Amino acid sequence: MVENNKYWALILGGSSGLGLASAKKLAQDGFNICIVHRNSRAEMNEISAEFEKIKSSNISFLNLNLDALNVESKSKIISELKDKLENTKIKVLVHSIAKGNLKSMVSEDNSVLSSDDFLITFQAMAVSLYDWTQLLFENKLFAEDSRIIAFTSEGSTKPWKNYAAVSAAKAGLEAISRSIALEFAPFGIKCNCIQAGVTDTRSLQMIPGSEDLIKNSIERNPNKRLTMSEDVANVVSLLCKNEAKWMTGNVIPVDGGEHLQ
Numbered sequence: 001m002v003e004n005n006k007y008w009a010l011i012l013g014g015s016s017g018l019g020l021a022s023a024k025k026l027a028q029d030g031f032n033i034c035i036v037h038r039n040s041r042a043e044m045n046e047i048s049a050e051f052e053k054i055k056s057s058n059i060s061f062l063n064l065n066l067d068a069l070n071v072e073s074k075s076k077i078i079s080e081l082k083d084k085l086e087n088t089k090i091k092v093l094v095h096s097i098a099k100g101n102l103k104s105m106v107s108e109d110n111s112v113l114s115s116d117d118f119l120i121t122f123q124a125m126a127v128s129l130y131d132w133t134q135l136l137f138e139n140k141l142f143a144e145d146s147r148i149i150a151f152t153s154e155g156s157t158k159p160w161k162n163y164a165a166v167s168a169a170k171a172g173l174e175a176i177s178r179s180i181a182l183e184f185a186p187f188g189i190k191c192n193c194i195q196a197g198v199t200d201t202r203s204l205q206m207i208p209g210s211e212d213l214i215k216n217s218i219e220r221n222p223n224k225r226l227t228m229s230e231d232v233a234n235v236v237s238l239l240c241k242n243e244a245k246w247m248t249g250n251v252i253p254v255d256g257g258e259h260l261q
Helices: 017-028 041-055 071-085 115-138 164-183 210-220 229-239
Strands: 007-012 032-037 061-065 089-095 142-153 189-196 251-254
Touching: 007 017, 007 071, 007 115, 017 032, 017 041, 017 089, 017 229, 032 041, 032 071, 041 061, 061 071, 071 089, 071 115, 089 115, 115 142, 115 164, 115 189, 142 164, 142 229, 164 189, 189 229, 229 251
Parallel strands: 007 032, 007 089, 032 061, 089 142, 142 189, 189 251
Antiparallel strands: none
């Protein structure tokens, strides 16, 4: 833990769900935390209370309410990071961006999934992992032994209604993650995906028919409960330990065995 306080963890999409839980856990592990998120002023009271919990771990904290997908915002984020980090580096990058289209392929009201919907979702939830990896790499912000972690789902290989665009993006995210693991290995960068089980987050609640997903998940899970954000955050923590430095290019199920049946 004392060793970690020399390093930062950058969480893209860390104001709720898996990203927020990961930020809290990494702060407990001693990492300084930067959270990039996009939220309205009305949402910030609740979110600020969560951020105060992170600060209570006695670490340095940077909160940037900016669009991680916007070119101008990226430049501002990098500038803010350079000012805040000074002589320290980013050891952990957590990609938790959830911006996907949840339209159906077939609809009576003609509001069907378009090719543009696929492209926008793919850019936001898959290609942005590479964009941010490259951005931090070019600006020499990565530590010598860095960990990149992205969140995928069983939907990357299994079709769900209204999930086609996100499903394609998650499959792409896994492929990009493996390529990052391969091509950035000479620079000490490791990259893994966590395939989280169905977790009752705001992102899940936006999926049409999420109630059925929750019910079916509990029935399938040998532990007879949903995955919790804290379950996933615990594995994020494990992947960031020195003992996990030989793990890269993996898609790791963290679902209590939900994927087994």
